[in-house]
Amino acid sequence: MAGARQDVAHARRIVVKVGSSSLTTAAGGLDADRVDALVDVLAKHQDKEIVLVSSGAIAAGLAPLGLDRRPRDLARQQAAASVGQGLLVARYTASFARYGRRVGQVLLTSDDTSRRAHYRNAYRTLDQLLAMGAVPIVNENDTVATDEIRFGDNDRLAALVAHLVRADLLILLSDVDGLYDGDPATPGTSRIAEVRGPKDLEGVSIGSAGKAGVGTGGMVTKVEAARIAAAAGVPVILTSAVHAAEALAGGPTGTHFLRTGRRSADRLLWLAHASTPRGALVLDDGAVRAVVERHSSLLPAGIAAVEGEFSAGDPVELRDGGGRAIARGLVNFDAREIPRLIGRSTRDLARELGPAYEREVVHRDDLVLLHH
Numbered sequence: 001m002a003g004a005r006q007d008v009a010h011a012r013r014i015v016v017k018v019g020s021s022s023l024t025t026a027a028g029g030l031d032a033d034r035v036d037a038l039v040d041v042l043a044k045h046q047d048k049e050i051v052l053v054s055s056g057a058i059a060a061g062l063a064p065l066g067l068d069r070r071p072r073d074l075a076r077q078q079a080a081a082s083v084g085q086g087l088l089v090a091r092y093t094a095s096f097a098r099y100g101r102r103v104g105q106v107l108l109t110s111d112d113t114s115r116r117a118h119y120r121n122a123y124r125t126l127d128q129l130l131a132m133g134a135v136p137i138v139n140e141n142d143t144v145a146t147d148e149i150r151f152g153d154n155d156r157l158a159a160l161v162a163h164l165v166r167a168d169l170l171i172l173l174s175d176v177d178g179l180y181d182g183d184p185a186t187p188g189t190s191r192i193a194e195v196r197g198p199k200d201l202e203g204v205s206i207g208s209a210g211k212a213g214v215g216t217g218g219m220v221t222k223v224e225a226a227r228i229a230a231a232a233g234v235p236v237i238l239t240s241a242v243h244a245a246e247a248l249a250g251g252p253t254g255t256h257f258l259r260t261g262r263r264s265a266d267r268l269l270w271l272a273h274a275s276t277p278r279g280a281l282v283l284d285d286g287a288v289r290a291v292v293e294r295h296s297s298l299l300p301a302g303i304a305a306v307e308g309e310f311s312a313g314d315p316v317e318l319r320d321g322g323g324r325a326i327a328r329g330l331v332n333f334d335a336r337e338i339p340r341l342i343g344r345s346t347r348d349l350a351r352e353l354g355p356a357y358e359r360e361v362v363h364r365d366d367l368v369l370l371h372h
Contacts, residue, residue, distance in 0.1 A: 007235050007259075009250030011169035013130070016042065017053040017158035017225075018173045022241035023088075024056055029063040034241070035091050036098075038173075041244045042135070043099035048248075049130040051165055053138045053158040054092070060084030085139065092137050102134045107141035108157065110275055116366070119164070119270065126165050155225035156273060163232040163269050170229045170236045171247050172222050177240040178255040179204070179223060195257045198227070226257040228273055233263030268368040271328055275315035279308020279335055280325075281361065288320045291327055292369060297360035298329065300341035300349060310335045318362065327369050329362035 018038060025031045042050050058070060058077055061084025071077055089105045096103050106125060129136045138161055140154060155172060162170040181204055182189035195201060206219045226236040237247045239254025246253040283291065287302025298318065310316055311334050318327040333341065338361065341349060350358035 005250045005252070005256060008169055008237060008247075008256070011048070011167075011235075013049040013051075013165060013167045014169045014171060014248070015051045015053060015158055015162040015165065015167045016171045016173065016244070017154060018055065018241060019154070019175070020055040020059040021175045022173055023054070024059040030056065030060045030087060030091050032091065032095075036095050038241060038244060039092065039095040039099075041248065043096060043101055044245075045248060051126060051130070051136045051138060051161060051167070052092075053154055053161055054088065055139070055154045057081045057085040057088050057139055060087045060091075088139075089137055092135075096135060103137050104129045104134045106136050106138045108138065108161075109141045110270070123164055126161075130165075153221045153225075155221040156228065159225040159229040159232075159234075159236075160270055160273060162229050162234045166263065167234055170226075170234050171244070172225060172236060172238045173241040173244055173247075174222065174238075175240055176219065177243055177253065178238055179206070179219065181205075192255050193252070195226070195230075195255060197258075197260050226255075227260075228269070230257045230259050231261040232269055233259050233261055235259050271315060271330070271366070272368045272370065275328065277308075277317040277328060278310035278314040279306065279331075280317040280319050281306055281331070281338070282319050282321065282323075283326075285321065288326060291318060291367070295364055295369075297364040298362040298367070299346060300338075300344050300361055301346075303338065303342045303361060306335055306338040306342070308335060316362070318367075325370050327367055329367035331362055332359060333361060 022038070023030060023034050042052065058080045061080035061082065062068070062070065064083050064087070065080055067076070067080060071080065085105075085107070089103065092103050106122075106129070108122060126136050126138075138157070140157055158170060158172065161167075176184060178191040178193075179195070180189045180191055183205070184191075192200070192204070201223070206223055222238055226238055229236050236257040237254050238257065239247050243251075243253040281298065281303050282305040283298070283302050284304045287298060290296040290302065291298060304321065308316070310331060312332055313330055315328055316331045317325045318329060320326055341357070341361070346358045346360075
């Protein structure tokens with residue numbers, strides 16, 4: 001066993017992500033044989049706790065609704081997801097039942113995981129399913145997710161789920177057997193076996209489109225997901241679904257992204273990577289220094305302007321005077337309330353407006369710095 005891949009072979013809690021193109025036929029609709037082949041691999045690892053992040057709901061719903069291709073509009077995507085999600089989970093339920101294993105469906109939106117109480121609930125549910133021997137089948141809640149609360153692709157969702165459940169390993173399965181130093185279809189390109197950090201990817205051309213046409217993520221989203229997970233202390237294997245068994249065994253398949261950061265149970269990773277800001281607060285120079293250098297909360301006195309329409313609890317961007325985003329946080333006030341708070345001390349506001357106004361606009365526990 002190569003030393004670098006011992007972290008893979010010894011991993012006990014593993015998040016496996018599989019894309020639509022690995023589960024469906026070219027015409028759309030689930031390919032039962034492909035689902036069974038994947039489950040055959042996963043179910044054999046009784047000694048490991050596996051969370052499966054599975055795409056395929058929208059693709060599975062196309063044929064039953066008489067659609068010949070993935071719709072572009074959100075409403076029909078949601079309708080296809082609604083029909084397809086049930087079919088997808090039914091297929092997994094039947095397939096895992098061959099091994100006496102139960103599955104549990106967990107549908108997430110980014111809203112569920114940026115907010116503190118929702119984050120804890122998501123963790124508890126997944127942890128309990130694993131403790132009871134079930135296989136959680138995780139997907140984005142496509143039937144209700146709007147553009148504002150979407151993860152955008154299941155690769156990023158999988159990276160964030162790996163962080164949420166404190167996984168030892170993330171395996172991203174697609175229709176390509178790893179990251180190549182150019183277009184895999186071009187002669188002379190070779191697979192990159194190991195990525196130790198961002199420097200290893202300098203000069204590598206990464207394509208964006210999947211060839212099957214039923215998924216949303218290409219290689220760009222997979223590399224970005226691998227970077228997020230590795231920075232959160234979770235190593236990643238990127239390979240094709242046909243090499244899933246080898247990947248789980250710690251074999252030399254695919255591209256191995258070594259962890260680049262420390263593991264933490266901090267939900268702020270979700271705030272940085274899963275939330276879409278609903279508006280922005282422009283800070284004066286003193287507040288920028290306080291937030292960036294002293295990791296302070298944002299007080300009303302440090303706000304210079306407010307942009308957008310948002311409600312208390314929504315994610316907002318914190319910007320400096322030049323318009324550069326320096327942080328992201330969950331705001332404690334509605335957008336319409338903030339103009340009268342700007343530049344004033346919390347003591348003054350409490351005296352004039354009541355004790356509810358003697359608090360931070362964004363608390364430091366709900367704030368994450370954006371590193372440029």
